[in-house]
Amino acid sequence: MRTPESSAPGIYGYLILLGGVIAAFITLSPISQACCFLVLLFYALLFQRDAMARMARWPLAVFAAVLMLVASSDLALEAGAPIRISFSGPGAMMGLGMLMRACGIFIAAQIFSVRVPVLDLTRLTDAVGLRGFGFALGVAFHMLPEVHGTARETGDALRLRGLAGRRRWRAAVPWLLAILVQLLQRSDEIVASARTRGFGSGRRFRYFPAWRTGDAVILAVVSGTLLLAP
Amino acid sequence: MRRGMTARELVIVGIFGAAGAALEISVGTFLHTFPVLPFKGMFLASLLAALFVAVRIVTGRRGAPFLVAAVIAALKLLSPGAGFMTVVLAILMEGVTAGLVLAVGTMRGPLVPILAGMSTALYTVAHKFLVNGLLLGSEIYGIYLGFLEDASVLLGLSPSDALWLLVPVLVLHLIAGGAAGLLGWRLGRRLLRITHRENP
Numbered sequence: 001m002r003t004p005e006s007s008a009p010g011i012y013g014y015l016i017l018l019g020g021v022i023a024a025f026i027t028l029s030p031i032s033q034a035c036c037f038l039v040l041l042f043y044a045l046l047f048q049r050d051a052m053a054r055m056a057r058w059p060l061a062v063f064a065a066v067l068m069l070v071a072s073s074d075l076a077l078e079a080g081a082p083i084r085i086s087f088s089g090p091g092a093m094m095g096l097g098m099l100m101r102a103c104g105i106f107i108a109a110q111i112f113s114v115r116v117p118v119l120d121l122t123r124l125t126d127a128v129g130l131r132g133f134g135f136a137l138g139v140a141f142h143m144l145p146e147v148h149g150t151a152r153e154t155g156d157a158l159r160l161r162g163l164a165g166r167r168r169w170r171a172a173v174p175w176l177l178a179i180l181v182q183l184l185q186r187s188d189e190i191v192a193s194a195r196t197r198g199f200g201s202g203r204r205f206r207y208f209p210a211w212r213t214g215d216a217v218i219l220a221v222v223s224g225t226l227l228l229a230p
Numbered sequence: 231m232r233r234g235m236t237a238r239e240l241v242i243v244g245i246f247g248a249a250g251a252a253l254e255i256s257v258g259t260f261l262h263t264f265p266v267l268p269f270k271g272m273f274l275a276s277l278l279a280a281l282f283v284a285v286r287i288v289t290g291r292r293g294a295p296f297l298v299a300a301v302i303a304a305l306k307l308l309s310p311g312a313g314f315m316t317v318v319l320a321i322l323m324e325g326v327t328a329g330l331v332l333a334v335g336t337m338r339g340p341l342v343p344i345l346a347g348m349s350t351a352l353y354t355v356a357h358k359f360l361v362n363g364l365l366l367g368s369e370i371y372g373i374y375l376g377f378l379e380d381a382s383v384l385l386g387l388s389p390s391d392a393l394w395l396l397v398p399v400l401v402l403h404l405i406a407g408g409a410a411g412l413l414g415w416r417l418g419r420r421l422l423r424i425t426h427r428e429n430p
Contacts, residue, residue, distance in 0.1 A: 071373065097367065101367055130300075132234065132240045132243075135244070136240045136247060136301050137244070137247070137300075139241050140244040141305065143244060147248050148256075181421065183248070184288075187241045190244075
């Protein structure tokens with residue numbers, strides 16, 4: 001029985017979407033790019049609201065404002081004369097085009113990062129031959145909270161030993177060294193734990209993430225757009 | 231000849247990847263909230279360059295810096311915020327830049343690590359131009375040229391002379407990257423001594 005999850009796009013679909021958006025903004029005409037952007041925006045607003053919510057940050061608004069200001073300003077400079085700034089219509093259109101392109105790529109990348117699980121990414125990289133990347137990524141993912149905790153404890157220990165205030169910069173290297181040594185001391189138990197689970201036995205397991213109906217739909221739409229649009 | 235990394239080497243790569251990702255997510259996110267702060271990229275790239283050099287020394291593997299960069303980039307994908315894609319690309323390219331320099335040279339002296347740090351820091355200068363061209367299209371280069379012409383008129387210089395204004399910026403990047411490479415070399419050697427003492 002086909003479940004709703006098997007119909008939704010997976011890692012392949014979102015990879016194709018990201019690649020297709022970048023290819024569209026490189027190869028298609030400006031009007032086709034605008035149409036693609038509008039379709040992508042509607043798709044994101046209707047089906048990928050959590051990805052869009054993560055984009056609602058003020059640095060993006062500042063970036064957009066600065067870009068439009070720079071692109072639409074026409075500076076008239078003459079040596080010894082005051083600077084005159086005027087509005088440039090063609091510049092504003094060009095700025096709008098650049099902003100549309102940047103936002104389109106940001107949206108596609110944001111959808112990819114929200115929707116694709118780390119596990120699928122590591123499975124795919126292991127399956128295509130990047131041996132060990134998935135294991136290293138898994139180790140890093142699980143060590144992340146420990147890094148923060150170790151950093152905080154080590155910082156406190158160094159402060160107790162008088163390396164604070166103006167002398168804090170002298171503690172930077174010992175601090176970094178202490179964090180890495182403590183983390184590396186755990187490496188042997190992580191290796192032993194991995195080996196008891198069969199890692200490094202020499203056998204390779206090729207497990208490609210499943211191809212889904214949604215992936216086929218995205219592939220059809222993206223390839224049709226790139227091939228047929230002017 | 232050894233072909234694949236051992237489990238211990240991969241764990242070390244994972245640990246360095248976690249440390250780099252923690253730096254990027256904490257320090258990087260803090261710095262990127264101030265859009266007008268200069269040399270953010272140089273500072274972060276230098277920190278990562280030190281890690282790349284250190285992991286190259288600790289594992290002894292030429293591929294370790296590339297793998298660490300890929301792990302950091304993958305973990306950065308999980309952190310929120312628009313515009314992160316340029317940072318992910320920067321991390322990957324910094325890993326490739328440092329890894330290539332570290333792969334062709336010897337780790338006996340500090341020269342190659344210093345060069346690796348310098349090349350990583352210098353890449354951040356090129357990164358803006360390369361990524362903005364991809365993100366915003368080739369029209370952005372016209373805007374950059376316009377800036378150069380306006381700056382040269384304001385300062386009374388010819389456009390080719392205005393390019394010399396970039397020299398102090400490049401020198402600063404070289405110093406920061408070189409210092410980071412040296413730090414990574416010393417860090418890596420100390421880590422190797424400590425870990426070998428515990429696991430002879």
